[in-house]
Amino acid sequence: MSKTNPGNFFEDFQVGQVIEHATPRTVTEGDRAAYGSLYPTRFAIPSSAAFAASVGLEQHPVEELIGFHIAFGKTVPDVSLNAVANLGYAECRFHQPVVPGDTLATKSEVIGLKQNSNGKSGVVYVRSTATNQRGEVAIDWARWVMVHKRDQSLEAPETVIPELAKAVDPKNLIVPKGLDFSSYDFTAAGELHRLADYEIGEKIDHVDGVTLTASEHQQATRLWQNTAKVHFNVEARPDGRNLVYGGHIISLARALSFNGLANAQLVAAINAGAHTSPAFAGDTVYAWSEVLDRVETDAPGVGALRLRLVATSGRDESMTLRGEDAKYAPGVLLDLDYWALIPA
Amino acid sequence: MSKTNPGNFFEDFQVGQVIEHATPRTVTEGDRAAYGSLYPTRFAIPSSAAFAASVGLEQHPVEELIGFHIAFGKTVPDVSLNAVANLGYAECRFHQPVVPGDTLATKSEVIGLKQNSNGKSGVVYVRSTATNQRGEVAIDWARWVMVHKRDQSLEAPETVIPELAKAVDPKNLIVPKGLDFSSYDFTAAGELHRLADYEIGEKIDHVDGVTLTASEHQQATRLWQNTAKVHFNVEARPDGRNLVYGGHIISLARALSFNGLANAQLVAAINAGAHTSPAFAGDTVYAWSEVLDRVETDAPGVGALRLRLVATSGRDESMTLRGEDAKYAPGVLLDLDYWALIPA
Amino acid sequence: MSKTNPGNFFEDFQVGQVIEHATPRTVTEGDRAAYGSLYPTRFAIPSSAAFAASVGLEQHPVEELIGFHIAFGKTVPDVSLNAVANLGYAECRFHQPVVPGDTLATKSEVIGLKQNSNGKSGVVYVRSTATNQRGEVAIDWARWVMVHKRDQSLEAPETVIPELAKAVDPKNLIVPKGLDFSSYDFTAAGELHRLADYEIGEKIDHVDGVTLTASEHQQATRLWQNTAKVHFNVEARPDGRNLVYGGHIISLARALSFNGLANAQLVAAINAGAHTSPAFAGDTVYAWSEVLDRVETDAPGVGALRLRLVATSGRDESMTLRGEDAKYAPGVLLDLDYWALIPA
CATH class of the missing domain: 3.10.129.10 (Hotdog Thioesterase)
Structure with a gap:
């Protein structure tokens, strides 16, 4: 059997399924610099440890989007490798600042499914949670993507559309x-x-x-x-x-x-x-x-x-x-x- | 006399010669991030400090190839600036993980020489050793390169071809x-x-x-x-x-x-x-x-x-x-x- | 009123005016790596923490130009966003090495003004000082730039040309x-x-x-x-x-x-x-x-x-x-x- 990851197709998801995504990743000061070389960012808190301290933050956080992109990236091999399109995000909250030294791991729960009328693909709704090395929630969010079916002859699953704010x-x-x-x-x-x-x-x-x-x-x-x-x-x-x-x-x-x-x-x-x-x-x-x-x-x-x-x-x-x-x-x-x- | 480095030519190498390569270099968390921006790497140990700790490693190593490329790069100005071709590697071992804060320095011993029959170049064999700031071996390897002669009228040195596994x-x-x-x-x-x-x-x-x-x-x-x-x-x-x-x-x-x-x-x-x-x-x-x-x-x-x-x-x-x-x-x-x- | 920064024009500067530039920035090991990926630098002191220690430096400095570019960059939104040309630098001194963890902030004093004869622009002379999180001077320099006038009908200010070594x-x-x-x-x-x-x-x-x-x-x-x-x-x-x-x-x-x-x-x-x-x-x-x-x-x-x-x-x-x-x-x-x- 092939040892490589083919990704999940629409029929591989069930409502209630929990996926622990692979390869936790440690955030470092190197990420702050790399981010600064790629985006013209100047917000004073992530730019300056002294400024961050002056507004009461104990440690010097990196930009929230560094945490978001890393946490989100973890879900791609399992959720959206065979995606047709990223359809939306909702209810994303940053629970605490991510600081250098934090290791982020992400898991996702399937919270909705809706097959498309053409029978070739369907929409998968997941709620993903990134936790740090202490097991505390760092970021969570909902997301829905349109994913190909592998076997178009399969019956559609029951449609479940989650309520999202x-x-x-x-x-x-x-x-x-x-x-x-x-x-x-x-x-x-x-x-x-x-x-x-x-x-x-x-x-x-x-x-x-x-x-x-x-x-x-x-x-x-x-x-x-x-x-x-x-x-x-x-x-x-x-x-x-x-x-x-x-x-x-x-x-x-x-x-x-x-x-x-x-x-x-x-x-x-x-x-x-x-x-x-x-x-x-x-x-x-x-x-x-x-x-x-x-x-x-x-x-x-x-x-x-x-x-x-x-x-x-x-x-x-x-x-x-x-x-x-x-x-x-x-x-x-x-x-x-x-x-x-x-x-x- | 010119102050710039012309590199060594084939006739500048003798078997037994030891070259201490310049500019030791300290590895940092910045290198980990830069590596991650250049290669789609996801191996869990270098990706996650928490994962590295979970498999018994005291510190969070960087990818072995970061150490290898740095250690190897040190040899270029002395060994291969005038190389026609990199012919091969052998017997490269990683003696201990390289971690941020380690300073790598490399030295090489010439272990073989063979002039080409055209008299214009020859093969130089070196064994190189990278040590850290405590003088411990981090990486060693053998390598052979084809190098130009500066003066083609010079006689060929005695041929020495090292035994390499x-x-x-x-x-x-x-x-x-x-x-x-x-x-x-x-x-x-x-x-x-x-x-x-x-x-x-x-x-x-x-x-x-x-x-x-x-x-x-x-x-x-x-x-x-x-x-x-x-x-x-x-x-x-x-x-x-x-x-x-x-x-x-x-x-x-x-x-x-x-x-x-x-x-x-x-x-x-x-x-x-x-x-x-x-x-x-x-x-x-x-x-x-x-x-x-x-x-x-x-x-x-x-x-x-x-x-x-x-x-x-x-x-x-x-x-x-x-x-x-x-x-x-x-x-x-x-x-x-x-x-x-x-x-x- | 617009919330974005239009930058200063020639008539916005007065001799003696002091501008505190925004967004202090913390230097990290990530900057050292990023610099090394962008420039073929090999000077032993910034390359090697061990070498830096061997010449008596308590901490491992980054290249002086990292500090200079950061400190200089701070002045751009206020001084040269509407510049026609950067005309020169003078009297730039590095007062102490910049090391990872230092936060640099820059302020500038206007030390000279000279409107051009065409009435469309003028030369602004500033002396800029970058300090670290302890308030100590890290770098200072003088610089002069040619800046557009917004309103060409305004009278020229008194010409003041500073003496610079x-x-x-x-x-x-x-x-x-x-x-x-x-x-x-x-x-x-x-x-x-x-x-x-x-x-x-x-x-x-x-x-x-x-x-x-x-x-x-x-x-x-x-x-x-x-x-x-x-x-x-x-x-x-x-x-x-x-x-x-x-x-x-x-x-x-x-x-x-x-x-x-x-x-x-x-x-x-x-x-x-x-x-x-x-x-x-x-x-x-x-x-x-x-x-x-x-x-x-x-x-x-x-x-x-x-x-x-x-x-x-x-x-x-x-x-x-x-x-x-x-x-x-x-x-x-x-x-x-x-x-x-x-x-x-």
């Missing part, structure tokens, strides 16, 4: 232990805007653009041990082009959003995310944000902004998400809905 | 201190196959491919402080293309071999290696392995597999090493013979 | 605490040449060349959190090409200078620097040096060489800085005047 309720946002923004240094952080300066409905054009190169997205994707072939092997796609990992666009857009959202320091939750168009080397990626909600938290001086982060190929100063046909406007690559912690 | 005797394999695979977590490691599941003669197609880019092989080669011009300078070769460092192909093939050999956790020895064809940016590299031997060791639960690791440009599902003419099949880039430690 | 007086060079070259290991360092072996006026062709790729300069520039658009966004320049950050050329040339100046271990000061031509991916960069001065210092066994480091696109074995017209020769990319510490 449209957005994480702000009452359920987790603020890192000790976080205190009451003596926050706005000069060091790079901008003066605080929670009250952002209006619901306000849009912010983040101005800067980054042209994707052939190497960088592959280096990033490899760093997260994400094994999806389409990112690395030009022979894996008919057009001979490597598809850029969607998480690369998330990180790039988040880094670009510094310019206008420098104080949206920490990602607390991801409510929803859609990769609406593929991206390739040569594309120049821009980002804009829309303020969806704002709340205070119980932590001293800490508020939360709900933001829509949109990445586009080519700059769209009109910041148009959807056309008149309600479809995503041409050039939109990513529509991400998340909560960020910001000085109140 | 075809393979490291399994009795001489060194198992890292403390290694214990008796409670090995196969789920976390990613596959269920143990020593007994591999048959001598069995071949494994590792399935996945990686397209080489212009930057990544240079970044890797630089990281190991390997100074061979052909890797960095398009003006150094008539075809204007940068040659990919052979060690890059070794690391890439080893990482690809995870898919089918996930439990071949640690490289204990390299028996032989041939870089059979040059590789360039744009090539898509695949790998397959052949099981050459399998043995148990005295360490608890630890066996060893002798493997042939073959890298190819383009996938060869037939896994053909040589054609009917006994020459390497077209597309074969690397033929590496090594011992790996695996749960028994 | 042509070169740092050797009496003012700072030798790192504890540095002692009296038992220096020349074999480990890679060359035998000491201070007395270099003649004033001597030129050294560093021989090796490196072809610039599309990714590496961007990764470097991002690592230093330098946000100048022209390096990342092909849509930011009419020719659709990303300009290589001048600091990338400095680091590359410095690394290439190892071959002939391996013992010029530490950069103590930068006297002057001019980026004389733009560089792009595909250019092959070479370097040569000229010895401008040599002095002893009070530290045991420590001398200092004043060097002109010249980077060229394409190799110029004639090592010609300027043509008969006194202009920089074609192909010259960088003319950097600095002091390096070397065994006396």
